[in-house]
Amino acid sequence: MTDSPNVPAIETVGLGRRYRRGWALRDTSFRLPAGRVCALVGPNGAGKTTLLSMAADLITPTTGTITLSGHRPGSVQARQSTAFLSQQKALYPRFRVSEILRMGRELNPTWHQETAESVIDAGQVPMNARVGTLSGGQATRVAFALALGKRPRLMLLDEPMADLDPLVRHQMNDILQAEARRHGSTVVMSSHLVSELESACDYLVLVNNGTVRLAGEVDLLLAEHRQLTGHHRQEPVPDGYQVIATSGDEGGHSSLVRTSHASPPDAGHRAPTLEELVLGYLRAPDAPALLTPSARVDGGMEVVAA
Numbered sequence: 001m002t003d004s005p006n007v008p009a010i011e012t013v014g015l016g017r018r019y020r021r022g023w024a025l026r027d028t029s030f031r032l033p034a035g036r037v038c039a040l041v042g043p044n045g046a047g048k049t050t051l052l053s054m055a056a057d058l059i060t061p062t063t064g065t066i067t068l069s070g071h072r073p074g075s076v077q078a079r080q081s082t083a084f085l086s087q088q089k090a091l092y093p094r095f096r097v098s099e100i101l102r103m104g105r106e107l108n109p110t111w112h113q114e115t116a117e118s119v120i121d122a123g124q125v126p127m128n129a130r131v132g133t134l135s136g137g138q139a140t141r142v143a144f145a146l147a148l149g150k151r152p153r154l155m156l157l158d159e160p161m162a163d164l165d166p167l168v169r170h171q172m173n174d175i176l177q178a179e180a181r182r183h184g185s186t187v188v189m190s191s192h193l194v195s196e197l198e199s200a201c202d203y204l205v206l207v208n209n210g211t212v213r214l215a216g217e218v219d220l221l222l223a224e225h226r227q228l229t230g231h232h233r234q235e236p237v238p239d240g241y242q243v244i245a246t247s248g249d250e251g252g253h254s255s256l257v258r259t260s261h262a263s264p265p266d267a268g269h270r271a272p273t274l275e276e277l278v279l280g281y282l283r284a285p286d287a288p289a290l291l292t293p294s295a296r297v298d299g300g301m302e303v304v305a306a
């Protein structure tokens with residue numbers, strides 16, 4: 001199969017992974033179209049690393065399948081076109097930065113030295129420094145350089161920004177978006193930095209309780225919801241609205257609601273921010289799942305029963 005734009009960058013069908021303590025991920029089916037910058041969000045222990053690890057061929061599924069541009073994760077095609085940045089950012093501590101880049105060049109036929117060097121130079125990390133002597137953020141930058149230098153079709157990033165300062169996070173997000181735009185590459189980035197995702201990502205996959213609860217284009221998912229502000233918990237919500245989650249105190253509440261019909265903004269109703277959408281679904285792990293047509297394996301209607 002070729003890397004046609006119509007072939008999803010990631011497709012999972014009935015994907016599940018069980019550990020001795022139970023299911024980390026179960027019965028998960030979704031598609032991520034190619035060329036997207038996708039946020040993968042969910043509470044601690046939701047199954048994000050498990051999903052990324054199956055995509056990176058570090059662990060095998062217990063049930064179902066996962067394909068990357070139509071290829072199995074362990075295949076030559078998938079290995080050559082995928083870069084994975086793990087939470088641990090395994091880099092050889094005794095290697096110098098320049099040696100890490102040389103290793104990247106020798107291992108990857110698609111290596112782009114200029115891209116890798118520009119990431120290092122932008123952080124003024126000395127090329128002759130040993131990786132073990134770098135700060136956490138500097139080492140993360142080297143790991144980013146190694147991943148970006150490979151010019152992968154698919155970048156899998158497991159909480160890559162946690163130890164970067166806010167300016168560098170912006171810079172890295174800009175680089176990832178530019179790579180996706182320029183080369184049509186796909187980025188999947190797990191993150192707890194929800195407030196920063198709105199500007200960084202155009203696609204969202206939210207995992208909770210071991211399965212996908214939301215998946216699709218950020219703008220389409222936002223358009224399916226409203227944020228009701230300043231009302232009281234007992235007040236009925238308008239017809240056609242389904243309450244996902246309510247927060248607040250006696251002074252007033254704010255509810256995330258799902259609606260299938262477009263309603264104009266008024267004093268008490270407005271479009272939610274991405275952060276409000278994500279927080280609402282984190283507060284309501286049993287809310288019915290919502291996948292936009294591009295995220296659905298069967299391409300059909302979007303609402304899946306809880």
Ligand SMILES: Nc1ncnc2c1ncn2[C@@H]1O[C@H](COP(=O)(O)OP(=O)(O)OP(=O)(O)O)[C@@H](O)[C@H]1O
Nearest residue numbers: 019020021024042043044045046047048049050051
């Ligand atoms: N090697 C393992 N052995 C046993 N259980 C595991 C293993 N790896 C993960 N799990 C369990 O699977 C579940 C999902 O873990 P996972 O690391 O995928 O979550 P996560 O969403 O990445 O969490 P976090 O946001 O905390 O990084 C958790 O309950 C975790 O304890």
